[in-house]
Amino acid sequence: MRKNKIIAMALGSVLGISICACNSSKNSISTNTEEQPSAEITPTESISWDNKEINIQDLKKEYKLIVVNDQHIIVPDGDYISEKSEEIEQRVTMFSNSDGKTSQETWPEMVDAINAENPDGVILNGDMIDFFSEANLNCLMTDLKRIKAPVMYNRADHDLGIWYSDTYTDEDVQQKEKESWDMEEVMVQDFDEFLVVGINNNTSQLSEAGLEKLKELWVEDKPIILTMHVPLKSQVNDGLSDASKAVWQDRALLWGTDCFYSPDEVTQQFLDMVFAEDSPVVAVIGAHLHFAYDDQLTEKIPQYVFDASFKGTVGVITVK
Secondary structure, X not given: OHHHHHHHHHHHHHXXXXXXXXXXXXXXXXXXXXXXXXXXXXXXXXXXXXXXXXXXXXXXXXXXXXXXXXXOEOOOOOOOOHHHHHHHHHHHHHXXXXXXXXXXXXXXXXXXXXXXXXXXXXXXXXXXXXXXXXXXXXXXXXXXXXXXXXXXXXXXXXXXXXXXXXXXXXXXXXXXXXXXXXOOOEEEEEOOOOEEEEEOOOOOOOOHHHHHHHHHHHOXXXXXXXXXXXXXXXOXXXXXXXXXXXXXXXXXXXXXXXXXXXXXXXXXHHHHHHHOOOOOEEEEEEOOOOOEEEEEOOOOOEEEEOOOHHHOEEXXXXXX
């Protein structure tokens, strides 16, 4: 009964409403077994906060981090293959919120709400655009550049995907993304008392160079909040795996054994570092699944998966 309810809610949110356009010139789901607190409404009245806490011993102050993911911005009259126009229109509808506002319409509203909150840092945790095009990227960047706090932008497969283009190569995309905003395989926000570490494009395996960078960060003797688009499989329960299978056609869209994302030797070394008894990781922040879920990766490490922001939900993390 519970799984059927999850499926119905997820499909209802994906089937969206209406079509509008960004300037081309240039309903939260929780699958937790425990009752979740209601989200707070921002001054825009169309965006809600999903509030979480991460506790780190002996911090000198509290910090506020904001997380946005799975916005799936599409500019309907942008640069894509004309034969794909009907499919693009369907996807614009798919990524509209329950009020019929499209993802590009809600994005500037989110930036206004983020700035009003005056956070210490902002994490864009992947799939901010639905596929790569210059129109989609420009639409994202126009408002991203208005954010007053430091921003880490972890790309994912949709941010880099050229499925609807016959113009761009993967190399073109990498160059244009790097020109638009900082993009390294491993990215860091250093808050002095702790690190926020982002894994870029983690729908792919980690490289050896990325692993070496992470090893360097692991020995800095600072607590680490790890952010990545694809969540990790828990070492202590199957709750998130089962929830993903219920929504995504029996697929556990996680990194781990018997999951859709199966680690190679290098990526497995990274996972072993995360789950080690002496791991500096204090929490993992995930996305990708288009529903919210509070998980426990180990007895010590929580994982917070945030809902897709195109629905109007923004994650707020208080670190204290």
